[in-house]
Amino acid sequence: MTTATSKTHRRPPFWRDVRVLRVVGQIVALVAVALAARWFLTNLITNLNRSGIRTDFGFLTQPTQFTIPYFTTFNARSPVWQMVLVGVKNTLLVGFLGILMASVVGLVVGIARLSTNWLAARLATVFVEFFRNIPPLVVIIFFGAAVFTFGPLPILQEGIEITLPGSSNNLLLLSNDQWGIPGLVSQGNVGAYLVVLAVGLAVAVGLWVWRTRVNISTGAPDHRVLWFVGALLLFAVVGYLVLGGPFSIEWPSLSENRRRIETGFAMNWGFMALTGALGLYTASHIAEIIRGSIQAVPKGQTEASSALALRGFQRYRFVILPQALRIAVPPVINQFLNLVKNTSLGLAVAYAELAALTQTSIGNGRPAVQSIVVMMAVYLAFSLSISLILNVVNRRLQLVTR
Amino acid sequence: MTASAERAPVLPEGSALGWIKERLFRNVWSGAVTVVLIPVLIYVGYRAFVFIFINGQWAAVSRNLTNFIMGRYPRDQTWRLVAQMMLLALAFGAGAGTGSGTARDKAEEAGLVYVPPTLAGTLRRFWSLIAFVLVLLVMAGSTGPWLVAGAAVVLGYVGWQSWRLPRSLRMLSWLATALLLLAGFQVVSGTDGMAWLPVALAVAFAVWLVVPVERLQAVMRPVVSLVASLAAAAVVFGVYQVIAFPGIGWDQWSGMHLTLWWSAIVSALAFPVGLLLALARRSNLPALRYLATTYIELIRGVPLITLLFMGQFILGFMLPAGTNLSSISRSIAAGTLFTAAYLAEIVRGGLQSLPPGQAEAGQALGMAPTTIMRKIVLPQALRAVIPAMVGQFISLFKDSSLLFIINVTEFLSVRGIVHAQPDFRVIAHAETLVFVAVGYWAFAFAMSRESQRLERRLGIGER
Numbered sequence: 001m002t003t004a005t006s007k008t009h010r011r012p013p014f015w016r017d018v019r020v021l022r023v024v025g026q027i028v029a030l031v032a033v034a035l036a037a038r039w040f041l042t043n044l045i046t047n048l049n050r051s052g053i054r055t056d057f058g059f060l061t062q063p064t065q066f067t068i069p070y071f072t073t074f075n076a077r078s079p080v081w082q083m084v085l086v087g088v089k090n091t092l093l094v095g096f097l098g099i100l101m102a103s104v105v106g107l108v109v110g111i112a113r114l115s116t117n118w119l120a121a122r123l124a125t126v127f128v129e130f131f132r133n134i135p136p137l138v139v140i141i142f143f144g145a146a147v148f149t150f151g152p153l154p155i156l157q158e159g160i161e162i163t164l165p166g167s168s169n170n171l172l173l174l175s176n177d178q179w180g181i182p183g184l185v186s187q188g189n190v191g192a193y194l195v196v197l198a199v200g201l202a203v204a205v206g207l208w209v210w211r212t213r214v215n216i217s218t219g220a221p222d223h224r225v226l227w228f229v230g231a232l233l234l235f236a237v238v239g240y241l242v243l244g245g246p247f248s249i250e251w252p253s254l255s256e257n258r259r260r261i262e263t264g265f266a267m268n269w270g271f272m273a274l275t276g277a278l279g280l281y282t283a284s285h286i287a288e289i290i291r292g293s294i295q296a297v298p299k300g301q302t303e304a305s306s307a308l309a310l311r312g313f314q315r316y317r318f319v320i321l322p323q324a325l326r327i328a329v330p331p332v333i334n335q336f337l338n339l340v341k342n343t344s345l346g347l348a349v350a351y352a353e354l355a356a357l358t359q360t361s362i363g364n365g366r367p368a369v370q371s372i373v374v375m376m377a378v379y380l381a382f383s384l385s386i387s388l389i390l391n392v393v394n395r396r397l398q399l400v401t402r
Numbered sequence: 403m404t405a406s407a408e409r410a411p412v413l414p415e416g417s418a419l420g421w422i423k424e425r426l427f428r429n430v431w432s433g434a435v436t437v438v439l440i441p442v443l444i445y446v447g448y449r450a451f452v453f454i455f456i457n458g459q460w461a462a463v464s465r466n467l468t469n470f471i472m473g474r475y476p477r478d479q480t481w482r483l484v485a486q487m488m489l490l491a492l493a494f495g496a497g498a499g500t501g502s503g504t505a506r507d508k509a510e511e512a513g514l515v516y517v518p519p520t521l522a523g524t525l526r527r528f529w530s531l532i533a534f535v536l537v538l539l540v541m542a543g544s545t546g547p548w549l550v551a552g553a554a555v556v557l558g559y560v561g562w563q564s565w566r567l568p569r570s571l572r573m574l575s576w577l578a579t580a581l582l583l584l585a586g587f588q589v590v591s592g593t594d595g596m597a598w599l600p601v602a603l604a605v606a607f608a609v610w611l612v613v614p615v616e617r618l619q620a621v622m623r624p625v626v627s628l629v630a631s632l633a634a635a636a637v638v639f640g641v642y643q644v645i646a647f648p649g650i651g652w653d654q655w656s657g658m659h660l661t662l663w664w665s666a667i668v669s670a671l672a673f674p675v676g677l678l679l680a681l682a683r684r685s686n687l688p689a690l691r692y693l694a695t696t697y698i699e700l701i702r703g704v705p706l707i708t709l710l711f712m713g714q715f716i717l718g719f720m721l722p723a724g725t726n727l728s729s730i731s732r733s734i735a736a737g738t739l740f741t742a743a744y745l746a747e748i749v750r751g752g753l754q755s756l757p758p759g760q761a762e763a764g765q766a767l768g769m770a771p772t773t774i775m776r777k778i779v780l781p782q783a784l785r786a787v788i789p790a791m792v793g794q795f796i797s798l799f800k801d802s803s804l805l806f807i808i809n810v811t812e813f814l815s816v817r818g819i820v821h822a823q824p825d826f827r828v829i830a831h832a833e834t835l836v837f838v839a840v841g842y843w844a845f846a847f848a849m850s851r852e853s854q855r856l857e858r859r860l861g862i863g864e865r
Contacts, residue, residue, distance in 0.1 A: 026689035033693055040720045047719040117432040118425035119439050133796075133846035135803035138814060138839045145831055312429075341705035347807060355707055368715035375711075376704045383703035 044369070059366050060084075060374075066364055068352045069268070083361060087354035088378055094275050094353060095340040095382075101279030102339060103332070106286025111316070113291045124287065131284035137345050139281050144273035144349035161254075169251040173261055179272065180252030183265030193239055193246035200235025204228045270351030274343065282339045286332055293328035294320060326397050333390045340382050354378055453832075462830035463837045464541040466820045470837070471538075473656025473811045473819065482590045482650065483659065484550055489589060491554035493582035495561025500575040503565035507572070518565075527851060534844035587663075592649015598642035605638050606631035611776070653728035656811035658841060660730070664812065665799040668737040672798075673791075675738065676745025681775070683746060684753050694746070701743035706801050709736040714808045729810055741798050748790045752783035785860060792853035796846050803842070814838050 014020045048055050060081045068074050074086055112124035131139065162172040173180035207227045215222035240246065252264030297320050305319040347356030358375045362368045427433040463470070472483060502518060509516035525532060539547050561582075564575050588597060613630045615623040655663060682694035701709070713736035714729060721727070727735075756779060764774035806815040817834045820826055826834075 022687060026687050029687075029693065030689050043722055044716070044720045047723055050723065051719075115432075115435075116425065116428050117435050119443075120432075120435050123439065123443070129847060130843070133800075133843045133850060134839050135800035135814070135842055137803040137806065138835065138842060141814075142832075142835055142839065145835075344705040344707045345804070345807075347707075355705070355711075359711070362711075362715060368711075369719070372708060372711050372715060376708050379705055379708060380700065380703040387703075 048369070053367055055367070055369070057370050057374075059370065064361060064364070066360060068357070069350075071352065080361060080366060083357050084354070084374060084378070086352060087357040090271075090346075090351065091340070091343045091353040091378075091382075094271065094278065094343045094346065094351070095336075097275045098278040098282065098339050098343070099336050101275065102282035102286055102335070105279065105283035106332075106335075107290055109283060110287035110290025110294070113287065114294055128284045128287050131281050132288065134281075136278060136281045136342050137348055140274055140277040140345050140348055143277040144270060164251075170253060170264070171251075173252045173254065173264075178261050178266050178268050180261035180264045180266045182252060183250045183263070184247045185250045186247050187245060189243050189246045193243055196235055196239035196243070197232075200232050200239070203235065204231040207231050268351070270346065270349040273349045274346045274351050274353070278339050278342050278345075281342075282335050285335050285338075289328050289331045289335070290324070293324040296327050297323045329397060330390060330394055333386065333393065337383055337386045337390075340386065341379065344379070458833050459826075459830040460541070460833055462820055462826045462833050464543065465825075466816070466823075466834075467538060467542055469657065469819050470813065470816050470841070471658050473658075473660065473816050475654060475656055475659065476650065479590075479650050485589045486586045487550065487554050488557055489582055489586035491558040492561045493579050493586055495558035496564045496575065496579045496582060497561075499562040499564035500567075500572060500579060502562075503567060503569075503575070504572055506565065507569050527855070528848050530844040530847040530851075534841060537840075588647070588649065590650055590655075591652060593642050593645045593647045594649065595651075597649075598639050601642070602635040602638040606635040609634040652734075653730050655730070657816050658813045660805075660811070661799070661802050661813040662845075664730070664734065664737070664802050664805070665795065668734055668741055668798060669795050671734070671738040672741035672745055675742035677749055679742060679746035680749035680753060683750055698743045698746050701740055702747070706737070706740050707804055707807060709740050710804060710808050712736060729808060730805075733805055733808060733810055737798065737801070741794065744794050744797075745791065748787050748794060749783065751790065752785075752787035753779065755786055756783050788860065789853045789857040792849060792856065796849045796853070799846060799849070800842065813841060 011017060045055060061079045063077045064080050064083045065076050067076055068083070068086060071086060074082065109124045109127055112120045113128065115121045115124070161170050163169060164171045169182075170180065171182065204227075208224050211222040211224045211227050214220055215224075250263050250265075252261050252266065254261060301319055301323065302315060305315045310318065343353050344355035346353035347359055350356065354375055358371050362371050426436045468477075472480070475483070506516045506518075535551060539551060542548075561579075564578075567575055584601065591597065610627050610631045613627050615626050618626060652660070652663065652667075679694045679698060682690040683698065685691050685694075710733055713732035717732050717735065718725075718727065760778055760782065761774050764778045769777070802812055803814045805812045809815070811819070817831075817838065820834050821831065
């Protein structure tokens, strides 16, 4: 204090002045990064030009020159951007189903680990410790190839048909590399129907909020689930009838040579292996999160609910799980993000997701740099949207807990 | 630990029937679960038994054990791997022994009783690894591997005896451990060529940290540190020029050997980068903060495989024409860039978990910002996130299997060599895959156990 107020106080020389150093440090950092980036980019462009490789994105409209197995609408003349779309669609399909599977299995196993049933708890522990400590790639390859050679599944050389009783329609078709289930086919006005469904969803959410408010202000039972599902069903059924059946069910059937499934929703083996493997792998991580979150709920909560004479199931349903899931949601969403990123391992089982298609495309002479940039941009978009959801959820949860 | 004790129901003492009733048929639901699970368990157990002991064609594994361990590594250089094993066994033993000695000293200082680790406890801690090694030895079916493993165990035990060293020799003992690790690495990789550079950098950095400059004038401090570091680096360079022991570079490593070293090398390279990124992200200089944040979020948003593709297809073009990096070096670069971003987030968590009072106390004592960071903030922040970092290293170890996709012959891709042999072209695909899975599992499981143990020992979550 004395030196600061004294008249002899001088600013330190500029090479020791924090205010100068801050600015200089930042400029140095920026210049260093810019120079490094410039060096890499100059090298890249020089080298590419010397090798005669194009550096524009024109290849996106050129034909891919390869076909994708099981995708009949896609042929060698389809442009590369359509291939990217197919990859995005397949990635999202696996991501969505895998997340569903991982959530359900993870929740069940996580609760089972804390079960009073010794057998269930032990099995859950074995499941978690097994899948958590094996590379997902090994699990995928295992599901993709090895499970047939010794697993409990019979080897399906001929193909098994399970028909709907009383008709000739196939309910389920099992063949060696494809499973077929009934699919939905658009009759032209699916778009309108989707709009109806979206409106229905909005109304249902509105009803949910309304019932919650009624419950909070009057104490009347909310029956939220009933209202929600009821409204959604109403819109779905009425919309379907009004639009005169926007889609129809297509039963799976075999092609002429009985080698592949032509109609319906055909799942090829790579798809099932990828979804199943990622589902179980991620489930083991989610189970650990769920277990940790349940244990993180203070013990007094359990004791208090016991004191209120709640039974085991009621304790879980009304006291423990609501609090535990709140703790679990952010890390679980992170696991979902990991699952979506791990779908890029689909190329190990030749499943036509984005990374596999990009690799094939590069192998077919498409420029690598631009292809990889496109692929990274798509994954980044997925990740950022999931992060966005995570942030919104986090904010909401924090508001509620306070 | 405590949770299970709390959940343990009151049992009629010593009654098996009581146990069954309480733990398997406590109520209707529990009973139903038991009734469903038991037949499933019996069936799965039966299938597993048949596969492992009756139908499994394990010759595909047992005849290829050398391939699984060292893959395409030149066979006439196997002695280097054996020497490496011996040196590393000694180093790990010495590290554990010195650590135990240090813990003993600290306990003595605090007037506590130090409980040394027991043999049974150590076996239990690493049972998955020990079991895997035993399976390997039994499958090998010859005496050579047993002798090697026995020698490694003996050397590990010899190293462990370093706990007996007097306290004044602890620093020296740590140094010896580090040198043994380095020697273990370079007995394979060699000390010729550019091998001196990373060692010189590390030594120079260590010297920079430990040279006592506090008593010097402020202007002189950086000069003295710099001179001392440069001198140390020059000494390292000189020593390496004298030794110049030719080796087998990592471009020729493969199999499980490569998998383990790839993970170790990437971890070692990614840690300092991640630390710097975390500091930059927490910095109050906006330019640094934005650069670090952008980098971290970009990398964390894409799968590792896209970075490996980048390394494979693009990195070569980004360097001056004529530079030729092997695909292993390129994958190490990609893995480092990837892991550094995740480590940065973990370290940032540690930095954020530290109460601001710690740094403020340092400021109140008039410490320089770098000293506060080095002596107060980082030791505590890093200690708090050790388990999370181990978790990241496990994840990296598992991710090393992705090298399979870019055609590097690591542990998983050795299956390609095996199934190219005429005997195993179409059969035993499941057997080799199960073996590989068990191999990964043994290491990852042991590491995750260690990280849980560390978490308990460091008392994280209890403060």
